[in-house]
Amino acid sequence: xxxxxxxxxxxxDRVTKRFGALTAVNDVSLxxxxxxxxxxxxxxxxxxxxxxxxxxxxxxxxxxxxxxEGRDITDLPxxxxxxxxxxxxxxxxxxxxxxDNIAFSLKLAKKPKGEIDEMVDSILEMIQMSDxxxxxxxxxxxxxxQRVAIARALVDRPQVLLLDEPLAALDLKLRxxxxxxxxxxxxxxGITFIYVTHDQxxxxxxxxxxxxxxxxxxxxxxxxxxxxxxxxxxxxxSFIGDTNxxxxxxxxxxxxxxxxxVEGFPCVSAFNDKNLQVGxxxxxxxxxxxIRVTLNPPLPExxxxxxxxxxxxxxxxxxGVYTKYWLKSxxxxxxxxxxxxxxxxxxxxxxxNDDVFVWWHPxxxxxxxxxxxx
Amino acid sequence: xxxxxxxxxxxxxxxxxxxxxxCFFVIPTVIVVSIAFHxxxxxxxxxxxxxxxxxxxxxxxxxxxxxxxxxxxxxxxTAACVVLxxxxxxxxxxxxxxxxxxxAGLIMLPFWTSFIVxxxxxxxxxxxEGFIQQLLISIGLAAENTTLNYNSGAILVVSIYSFLPxxxxxxxxAAEKFDFSLLEAARDLGARSFYAFCRIxxxxxxxxxxxxxxxxxxxxxxxxxIPDLVGGTDSELxxxxxxxxxxxxRNLPHASALATVTGISVLxxxxxxxxxxxxxxxxxxxxxxxxxARKLSGGAA
Numbered sequence: 001x002x003x004x005x006x007x008x009x010x011x012x013d014r015v016t017k018r019f020g021a022l023t024a025v026n027d028v029s030l031x032x033x034x035x036x037x038x039x040x041x042x043x044x045x046x047x048x049x050x051x052x053x054x055x056x057x058x059x060x061x062x063x064x065x066x067x068x069e070g071r072d073i074t075d076l077p078x079x080x081x082x083x084x085x086x087x088x089x090x091x092x093x094x095x096x097x098x099x100d101n102i103a104f105s106l107k108l109a110k111k112p113k114g115e116i117d118e119m120v121d122s123i124l125e126m127i128q129m130s131d132x133x134x135x136x137x138x139x140x141x142x143x144x145x146q147r148v149a150i151a152r153a154l155v156d157r158p159q160v161l162l163l164d165e166p167l168a169a170l171d172l173k174l175r176x177x178x179x180x181x182x183x184x185x186x187x188x189x190g191i192t193f194i195y196v197t198h199d200q201x202x203x204x205x206x207x208x209x210x211x212x213x214x215x216x217x218x219x220x221x222x223x224x225x226x227x228x229x230x231x232x233x234x235x236x237x238s239f240i241g242d243t244n245x246x247x248x249x250x251x252x253x254x255x256x257x258x259x260x261x262v263e264g265f266p267c268v269s270a271f272n273d274k275n276l277q278v279g280x281x282x283x284x285x286x287x288x289x290x291i292r293v294t295l296n297p298p299l300p301e302x303x304x305x306x307x308x309x310x311x312x313x314x315x316x317x318x319x320g321v322y323t324k325y326w327l328k329s330x331x332x333x334x335x336x337x338x339x340x341x342x343x344x345x346x347x348x349x350x351x352x353n354d355d356v357f358v359w360w361h362p363x364x365x366x367x368x369x370x371x372x373x374x
Numbered sequence: 375x376x377x378x379x380x381x382x383x384x385x386x387x388x389x390x391x392x393x394x395x396x397c398f399f400v401i402p403t404v405i406v407v408s409i410a411f412h413x414x415x416x417x418x419x420x421x422x423x424x425x426x427x428x429x430x431x432x433x434x435x436x437x438x439x440x441x442x443x444x445x446x447x448x449x450x451x452t453a454a455c456v457v458l459x460x461x462x463x464x465x466x467x468x469x470x471x472x473x474x475x476x477x478a479g480l481i482m483l484p485f486w487t488s489f490i491v492x493x494x495x496x497x498x499x500x501x502x503e504g505f506i507q508q509l510l511i512s513i514g515l516a517a518e519n520t521t522l523n524y525n526s527g528a529i530l531v532v533s534i535y536s537f538l539p540x541x542x543x544x545x546x547x548a549a550e551k552f553d554f555s556l557l558e559a560a561r562d563l564g565a566r567s568f569y570a571f572c573r574i575x576x577x578x579x580x581x582x583x584x585x586x587x588x589x590x591x592x593x594x595x596x597x598x599x600i601p602d603l604v605g606g607t608d609s610e611l612x613x614x615x616x617x618x619x620x621x622x623x624r625n626l627p628h629a630s631a632l633a634t635v636t637g638i639s640v641l642x643x644x645x646x647x648x649x650x651x652x653x654x655x656x657x658x659x660x661x662x663x664x665x666x667a668r669k670l671s672g673g674a675a
Contacts, residue, residue: 056562057562058558078558078562079563079564079565079566084563085558085559087559089555091558092559093574095574095577095580108564108565108569131666134662134663134665152563156564
């Protein structure tokens with residue numbers, strides 16, 4: 001994990017939480033920078049929500065400490081930490097108007113009436129709901145409830161805002177809209193956001209950094225591009241986006257590149273950024289969009305050392321933006337994406353059972369040591 | 375426009391409950407009230423002919439005291455039952471589904487024993503030789519010559535005991551449907567647990583509380599077994615008086631008049647409360663509408 005300067009705003013220090021026999025969070029250490037949009041990404045039951053609940057004060061870790069701006073907040077009750085949560089089901093108070101919902105934390109803080117009015121009005125303006133202030137939550141749409149929940153949690157400017165799968169209950173179109181809105185809000189308020197999700201698309205498009213969580217552990221903590229392009233484990237590579245895995249053993253090393261012997265497949269070359277040695281077993285991850293599919297082999301000037309393999313087209317799925325090909329090369333199933341534009345189109349269209357060539361540049365594959373998956 | 379068929383359908387569905395209410399509620403009430411306008415026959419029946427004699431008869435100076443005592447004992451019983459039920463129902467609703475069934479069963483368990491037997495048991499418990507009094511004396515909370523039985527206090531204790539399940543059940547039913555993540559949200563926004571309980575949980579289960587109040591207050595007003603068994607001569611309730619006039623005295627018109635007075639003295643305050651609540655709601659709605667209008671005109675300006 002990278003320890004950068006200014007990253008000690010929010011710190012999990014070797015935190016473990018068990019529920020009976022299940023270890024939900026296993027010895028997790030991570031630190032978040034001030035003002036960062038930080039995502040906890042992982043499949044359901046991976047422990048990301050437990051991490052969030054410990055931060056909110058709803059669960060207490062069995063061991064380890066949590067620090068916020070240098071202060072140990074591990075044992076503080078929820079009402080004594082300036083950390084607010086946007087709950088998955090919004091948890092708006094049904095017996096109160098939108099205005100009263102948003103003013104709730106301000107009234108508790110015993111702020112003067114004029115100040116409360118001002119703060120609530122300005123945040124209502126920010127979420128563009130000034131004319132809805134006197135409605136009750138049951139009279140709002142899903143997207144509106146979502147915006148009120150965010151406003152209620154942000155109005156007294158907490159140190160950290162926690163978002164627990166906030167978009168899960170919305171339909172696709174609204175979700176995309178709210179993604180943009182969340183991004184804007186984060187830029188406007190400059191508060192640290194911790195965002196829990198199982199949706200890699202949401203995490204990728206919003207986050208400054210992402211912690212990929214699996215079975216209670218942090219598998220990788222990096223920026224979105226790095227997580228996608230340079231996955232640290234087989235789990236990360238397969239959880240974030242689609243990928244093809246080629247499993248084999250390194251047989252030779254040639255400068256920056258190495259050759260891998262893959263079972264049922266010809267030798268493949270890959271960029272050896274990790275300085276792996278001959279004889280080591282690796283998983284090579286090649287993203288579908290990095291693989292080209294053509295009827296003819298690539299011209300030699302495309303570059304030497306390119307990986308080119310004859311394949312057979314098994315299935316074609318047209319998806320509008322691109323077409324997805326399922327190919328068989330040796331014993332292996334390979335998937336490839338081809339974006340649509342006249343510029344990229346081949347002379348002849350590719351159809352089922354065509355004999356084609358798949359090829360990719362050695363730099364486009366990424367090696368993960370076998371066994372890196374825990 | 376609704377067709378004749380629709381109306382017929384609606385009437386068909388309403389008719390059974392309408393008839394049931396007519397036969398077993400409206401008609402008996404009318405009979406009771408009308409008996410009060412006859413005089414008693416020497417044989418214990420009802421004499422023919424309309425008279426207001428009975429109404430003059432019930433202007434007994436003791437009755438207002440008894441009616442007042444009935445109302446305050448019922449009100450305190452109701453308040454105590456609701457206050458005790460709230461934490462109880464909250465705790466049950468937060469238990470696992472398995473334990474909820476067990477505890478709800480335990481609360482209903484006393485109903486398997488006769489009500490009168492249970493009240494008798496209290497008489498034994500509150501006896502000067504009983505362990506409650508001995509305990510109170512030993513820790514210095516009561517003098518040797520205190521009597522726990524046969525007074526308004528005893529009626530109150532036994533009433534609260536008897537009616538508590540009727541308060542717990544509706545409140546628990548409402549609490550079971552309550553979204554407890556709202557309490558977490560309140561805590562998250564800075565509320566102490568007790569504040570969250572009062573401001574979020576209690577308004578959320580308002581309907582349950584209202585039914586609990588009715589479920590306890592109405593039978594408490596009419597109770598006569600409890601004051602009869604554990605109350606003294608100076609702590610009679612209106613239920614005892616109605617019983618005395620009906621059975622030992624065989625003065626049905628007098629009993630009917632008393633029952634009518636009791637009914638009105640309960641319905642009147644309830645109607646006032648209902649009217650007040652409705653007016654509150656209307657005021658709130660008006661306030662919100664005005665605030666919205668102001669907002670909109672302010673936004674346009």
